[in-house]
Amino acid sequence: MWGSTTIHQSVKNDYLKEIITEKHCVQSSTPLSHIQLACCWKYCAFPCDKQVCVWNIHNPILQTLELKGHHQSITALAFGNHNEPTLLCSAAEDYVIIWDVEACRMSLQQGLDPRGNVVGTLLGKVLYLCFSPDDQTLITCADNKIYVLNCKEDILAVLEGHLGVVTAAEFCPWQLNILVSISEDRTFKVWDLTRNVLLYQSSVLSGSPLLSLCMDNRVNQFITGSANGQLDVFTLLYGQQCRRVLHIDLVKEQQKYYCKIQRKVRLSENSDVESINSLRNCKNLHYSSSYLNGNNLENGPRACIELPILRMSHCEYLLNSLLKKDSSFTPESSSSLWVGTINGLFNINLATGEIDAALHFEDHLGLSIQTAGSYAIGSRNTNKRMVFCLLASMFGKHIALLEVHMLELAKMCLQYSNEEEPLSIIARSSLLPTSPLNYDLKQKKKSKPAEHSQAAASSIKDKPVVFHTKVKSSGYTAAPRLNMYTPKVNPPKSVSSVMKEKTNSLMGVSKEYPLNSLAPSRLHTRAAVSNQPTPICCIQYSGDGKLLAVGLADKSMLVYNSSLIGTPTVFKGHDGAVNCVGWTQNDKWLLTASEDRSLWIWPVHGSAPALQLGTETFSKPARSAQFYYMDKFLLFSSGSEFQLHGYHLDTSRDDIKSYKRKSKSKLVAKFKMSDTQEISCLSAVNDFYSYIVLVAGTNRALEVFDLNVGQSVVTVPDAHSRPEALSFSSASQNYTPYQHMELYTSCCFSSLEH
Template sequence: MEEPQEISSTDGGCAGDIVIEKFLVESKMPTPPAQLACGRQHCAFPLHGNELCVWTAEDPSQQLLVLRGHHQPISAVAFGNAAAPLLMCSASPDYVIMWSLDECRENVLEGLSPRGTVLGVLLGKVLCLRFSPDDRVIAVCAGSKILVLDSESRSTLAALEGHQGPVTAAEFCAWQAHVIISVSEDRSFKVWDHHVGSLIYSSPVLAASPLLSLAINEGSEQLVTGCAEGQLCIFSLVDGHHYRCVTRVDLRKKRESFSTRRLEPNPGSLPAESQLSSANELGKGDEAEATLPVLGLARCDLALGLSSECGLVSSGKTSCLWIGSSAGLFIFNLANFELEAVLHYKDFRNLSIQVAGSCAVMSKTSDEKAFCVLTSMFGNRIAGLEVNLAALLRRQRHPALGTRLSVLPSSCVLPTSPLHFGTVKGSSAEPACRKQSAARSAVKDQALVFHSKVRSSGYASAPHATMFSPKTNIKNDCKRASERKNRYKWKDSPAQNPLPTRLSRRLAVAEGRAAVRCVQFSGDGKRLACGSANHLALAFDADLTGTPAVFTGHDGAVNSVCWSHDGRWLLSASQDGTLRVWSARRTEAVLCLGKDVFPKPVQAAQFYYIDTFILLSSGPAVQLLTYHIDARQDDMRRYKPRGRCRAVVKLPMTGAAEVTSLSATNDFYSYLVLTAGRNRTLEVFDLNVGCSAAVIVGAHSRPVHQICQNKGSSFTTQPSQLYNLFATRAIGDGIRLWDLRTLRCERRFEGHLNRCYPCGIAFSPCGRYVACGAEDRHAYVYEMGSSTFCHRLSGHTDTVTGVAFSPSAPQLPGLHLDHLLDVTWNTECKRGRTAGGGPSVPPAQWTRQAATLS
């Protein structure tokens, strides 16, 4: 056995802090693929065919222990789960033997030959061995059967038959001691109850090649299978999910996207030499074999992602997996289904094994290192590697941003900020009559400031922790945005509201087959606005009763609607390239911006900074506008909008890409604006400094069609960290959840069908759920801590194009694409209303009313 040696990188840099080859053993005969065993302090592997070699890092004087007892080549080795006594089991076509390592070492010290306990004889070729969590039962995968053996009585407890090919891997379920899950070369997995010897579930064929490996993640309650062509299939083991498939992953494509995925911060925030090099550093060896067989899967504990207080993970560590393949080792994140790190064997000059035939990995949580044992695919070598996780991640990831971004402002508005323009000019926007009356009532020789108390603007002090309290928001912030007093009474909504799962009411919005494209609740939760393809915007009462308000004037489909913070105005953007602001009470346009103002059609628009500005996107730029609305009534000029606006700042997207979506918080003061471009990038603008703050390249495989922030509700409170979460959605690429503080995709939601039409997403007011529409006529609700849906809401007859949570009640509307049905789910039906009830006024009368108004 050779001495441990440090391995250097092929690019000339020292990589000894990343991987070290601890040992190298030459076998007398070729080493066929076999199950290897790797523990925190030990590893075991076949040597010279029928000998069992155990290497340990505890005692350097006894690092190598050779056990003899098999007469035919050993095909599988496994360690027990208990630390003391440490048990080990080995299998060959002639024997299945269990060893106690402590007794074996004592025998060696006494000069005796170590001996094990024979559990089975002539069982055939065994491809996998696995101990139960308490080490009392051993699962032996022999041929197409799984034999469950008692380690104490050496008897056979059950023989599980049902696979059509050799069983390649099996695992015991940690939280269900009676359950065993197995995979086979027949390309399926099966769930067994080994106490009674029965089959619980059998999956269909999952891949075109045999399944080789299997892992069960206890934290996320997920099952991961790996096949010979590098495909990963992830299933949910949560009760009630019925082993539904969460997602499918192509390891080769993930490796390619990892090598090209980059996070580009603001060029002024980091020096040029601190930027990572291009993809050729990580992509060395990407020209390797077309497929990456998944030889082994093991748990990997990493301190990544969000803390448990944000509700995304059950502990402070993210659920990750080690993936051992013939070309290298990969760290796979089970939350966002992305690779966190890649280690190619050929990237290190002195590594003895370049292509592996068998692989086993184990993380050592004490020192954040991992140990891996490999056998050569084309030779007789067996090697052990020690991998430094921190060094591996540090080398392959960008350094942290100089300034951590947050939706919550941490400083006052700068004098040069575009936002400062709006706050200063806003003080002089009073009507002339009010100014004159104030001048006549002024007292001569009076001090400039004669009030006993002066209300602070709030910008000269740090943000308050209670700024999201419903009463604080409504009492202070709404008055700054509008001097009109709110006439509705606010009432806190219970924080633990149940999810809306029961169909409460169904409403036909219009006749024909005009699609409903967008939906939004007002801030008080009393009104619901939607835009449709028949050029109309409608505003309903939240309970969907009575005659809706009809807003006419657009010449194209209404793509987006947005309520002002005080509920007085409704903003709509249309495919005709115009943007209109409506009076919510009189259903008349008070501001109209068309093609004469914007060179290209408006893609997205909203109120911003508590109704101080209008934020919109036109072409490759984001524009910030101040506006003034003259609410005086003039019957002679009723149909001519008297509002006016003025451009404050125009911010172009990096790369001059067309803006496809934008989002900003209007319920409280925030400087950040999130945008998505046609080039699949996300860009964060800081309007306090008037420039780009960060760019995320390759956020999705297709352009993002919606950005949705967790804006909360005035009726509920959330931890302040949750307001930094936002979700993005692209056609055919699922939903991704991001954190502004890290600019990382923290979780990915899949399971809904979305292949060709843009469907909407929405956060619940409590911040614990995300809802989305789908093309299979259902709306899906995901919990933040799970990647698969917890509820699937039915009732539609076509594609669900949009969803919105009520801010004041557990209510979730969804929109149809064709049949114009607005379906509201609630936790219970209200008294006197039946599910599926129609509107009190038919859609035809709404159309006649709209014609009369126009």
């Protein structure tokens, strides 16, 4: 029946040594690709034509348990959830049979034929089997139907609704009457088994069929995997409302993972030479990403590799085994996900959506299978440091049992995760002499010569004049000024009305919001910004939280008090929609950037701008603008670059020359983001002296600039699918490029809610 013997070969790669071993390998008489295999804490099972073969994963060389009873080829296998008894279900087009593995082994030792319990007949081609948590109910997926079977009786229900073949179905561990199913129609459905009704139906999730499903009962979530390498994490609440909380593109995450390893290998000075060479010789580093090889264009075009998600299995956090000695470093509620694809295994951190470890079959010279077609993943109950993987070849007839040593894998993962020094948002060193942040724009005071003043005084005594010396020509010969007068939009208010509005504005700010409370969910106040539908482009609270600035598409800005009570202050003058607004630290000045390629700075209690930057400064409209470095600079983007401007605001006023502004600004430095057409957003800390600026572009990359050295220091490719807003957390001090940068996406409509 078998075409080969046991294979025991050690991996020759030094950095992969003792991480993964092949415990047993045989050759079947028929291909087993795309067939559900089974693996539990003690046994693994796979079909061989019309019979079931069961191995003991602790010692697979022992006698194989063969279970006979089907008259057609077996298409699916699944173990139960309990250890005593250990149930195994096998399905073919003729029967669905449940076996007691221990009882069958005892019968075989006594010379009797093992027998199982037939619970279903002629259900069609079954592609997936699943036991309920109590092993009393069985789910079978055949064609586009889901059969609910009792392990002792007959069919309890038939669930129909999918438009394609049902590829997987799982019970919800935290709600035993809930079932989740996925299908080739690219949707998932949530069923109530008590009433046998459909509770929720998703929209189309991917461009390829959904192949795998995994339940995470630690955080009440489930994960779906598609044929094009897309993973989606959904929450399943008790109200049966599903919400996607995480999307993972496995191909892009693989690129970032190997790009990170390659960068650390290049920067490492004391690394083992053989380890570095083995990493560089990995085939993964050549085809996974264009960021890894500078001569990628010279090598010619490469094939686009998709990674179908064949099987997923939930597990504890990969580094838990190393961090248990110091529980303070162990992340709370952290967990990982094993993902099996055609070319290897990936361990994904569900908290960040990033790959912690990758095991590619082609990097292990001692493995018999290089391309997998079916998976089954399991672990020992008593020793979670070992993970077992049963896989069948995609094109051949080999079946292999692999053993992954979690402790060795965690050591390698920890080695490459701690080599990079984190970026510090708070400045840890003084400014360099060449830093652009040393620039200081001071207002020069004009002093008249003493001789000139004495001559003027003598002329006043000798000749009578009508006008004072302070008055000059009326300006008949000068060019007319376009902005000589500005209408007073906000007339001055009486002292009593100002004090009344100030009292009302403080009514909504009574105390700080408790940090241990849930996010606000109840609508408190709603304010209409206009009598007609007007999009809200941006909003921002002042530093003390008492005022709210709102930029509108009707070319104006409104300033509300925090409780949205009373009439807002109106600021007008732009010729385009207001894209962004910003506050100074003392909340006395506001900046606005508009689609008309201008940036204005306004006094909060005034009606005319103190400083105006126009089209001579902006090549394209500014998408982000803010005060920076403790209000010392203006920081804004324009096109694919962002600019740093020093500025001076002169609050002195001359009634006769009110049209002439003494405020000014000067360009200090320009910084260009690489490989992007436009900067979509930028963010920097203004509450303290910080050198770091985050920039996101239309190329979906995130770039970190250190303005102390005046250059880019970190680039994160494919950081987000569509970055709309960036934000620094003022409470955090250290950020690493791959773990602690957060992206926030927001949309505003024609009404403002608080």
